[in-house]
Amino acid sequence: MTKQRPLSSETSHTPAEKLLAWYDRHHRVLPWRVTPDDYRQGVRPDPYRIWLSEVMLQQTTVEAVKAYFLKFTGLWPTVQALADATEDDVLRGWAGLGYYSRARNLKKCADMIAMQYDGQFPQSVDGLKQLPGIGDYTSAAIAAIAFDIPAAVVDGNVERVVSRLFAIKTVMPQAKVEIRKFTEQLTPQNRPGDFAQAMMDLGATICTPKKPACILCPLNDNCAALSEGEPELYPVKAPKKARPVRYGAAFIIVSPQGEVYLRKRADKGLLAGMSEVPNSDWIAANECATPEHIMQLTSAERAPFAAQWLPSGSITHIFTHFELRLSVYKADVTSIPPSNNGWWVAQQNLGEEALPTVMKKAIGAALPDTFK
DNA sequence: AAACCGGGGAC
DNA sequence: GTCCCAGGTTT
Structure with a gap:
């Protein structure tokens, strides 16, 4: 008795499995990241470096963050070292990166981790979210990437990928509730950290805001927006106000x-x-x-x-x-x-x-x- | 829900 | 010029 094979490229693999297989081949190499191969060898990310990178990456491009991440980890290799620095030291280091409340909250958070958490980051979404400068996205990202907790990690990339996969017609930011629900549904129990990073890599390199490279996308069979023919229409956004x-x-x-x-x-x-x-x-x-x-x-x-x-x-x-x-x-x-x-x-x-x-x-x- | 909060790169 | 980037906090 022969096993039935699918007629098209559609298989029994889940979207998460297909995405993880793509990530194993096409992941970006970044200074704060542990590669899939290294992870299998037992290497684990340093929660301090994941936290630092995630805060720097809030509304900031990967290319802009790289140099600042290397400078900060050189000056302050541990959360204790950052706690020992002054706020002015941290602001001087952050100068030019923008959104300076991030630097002030970074310092506050380092102080709390050093003084009240025995130098260890909380290993849960809710625990992380209590800390200054850590909101919905960053708490989920640290939990997933640093601790391999299956949290739904929703950033701008994921919003775009998921809104296209499901052709969500609701306008942003109202659509965030639906997008979160679908992301929770997609997130696997196996390798949730790599899944989160894979979603972001997909959004950054394939499922881009303009002219997405759908022909190269590992999820193109699953994408409702591509079936409709105009994936770049998603996510649906309201017109922006003029800048005074x-x-x-x-x-x-x-x-x-x-x-x-x-x-x-x-x-x-x-x-x-x-x-x-x-x-x-x-x-x-x-x-x-x-x-x-x-x-x-x-x-x-x-x-x-x-x-x-x-x-x-x-x-x-x-x-x-x-x-x-x-x-x-x-x-x-x-x-x-x-x-x-x-x-x-x-x-x-x-x-x-x-x-x-x-x-x-x-x-x-x-x-x-x-x-x- | 809306406003506030930087800077830069891609187009 | 426009868009948007691994968003969070405040009102």
């Missing part, structure tokens, strides 16, 4: 020794706890704003004190929810009026400060050789 423009002025203050004057931003709100050059408030102007009004918003009259302010160009910087246009002014001074509680930094040492990109742009406009 804010205006202001930044002031590069230079000492006789060529140092630049910096100060520290408030510990809440935009760029919290980071360093800055003195600058005005950033005011939104609607489309009806007159050129005179914008001139006023970007004027040297908004400086923290009177000086010979030299117009030194302007910069534009895009934040998540507004666009910022700053006029930049420079002045050489011999002293700073009191109540400007900042500090002086030699120009060649500015790279070691916790300067967000917008501030590096402003300094670069007035002092072009600073960040070469």
Whole structure:
């Protein structure tokens, strides 16, 4: 009696089994990742490195994270080492990566693990989710990848893959509930960590937002969106709102020794706890704003004190929810009026400060050789 | 549910 | 220019 064979490429393998077989051949090699072969040899991921990578990867591309991950693990190889660092150390290390509350929560979390958890990460989704900076996605990702717990790991890649597999018509973010349910249904008991990473690799390399490579996809037989003919229509998203423009002025203050004057931003709100050059408030102007009004918003009259302010160009910087246009002014001074509680930094040492990109742009406009 | 919170790369 | 990236927190 011969065994019945399927007529098409459709087999009895589950989507998870097909995806894991694809992952064994096509997985990305990343600095924080244990390869499937190494995992079979008994190698296990370091929960500290998985946590660190997952926080860095929140809304941030793999390519951008690599260098920061290597820098952080070099400076702070363990969660205890990170707990022993200062918050300013961590913010300086994070400068340029964005979403700086991640760095502040990272430090808080390291302190908690060191002080209250005996240096060990909780080995459950619920336990992990109690920690600062660890939400639905990151708790599931650490549980799955570091501890091989069959948690449903749903990031932007998985949302795209699953919404296409099942041709989910519900608009985002309302569709997240359905997507989670389907992801739980897909997640296997065997190799859940590799399954989560495989879903993300599939979304990053095959099931891409535009022009997905469906011909190469191990799940193309299972994909309802491909059957419909336009997989790139998923996930369905609502139109986005326009980004308002804010205006202001930044002031590069230079000492006789060529140092630049910096100060520290408030510990809440935009760029919290980071360093800055003195600058005005950033005011939104609607489309009806007159050129005179914008001139006023970007004027040297908004400086923290009177000086010979030299117009030194302007910069534009895009934040998540507004666009910022700053006029930049420079002045050489011999002293700073009191109540400007900042500090002086030699120009060649500015790279070691916790300067967000917008501030590096402003300094670069007035002092072009600073960040070469 | 919506707003807030960076920066950069691909197109 | 647009989109979106291994999202979390706050309101």
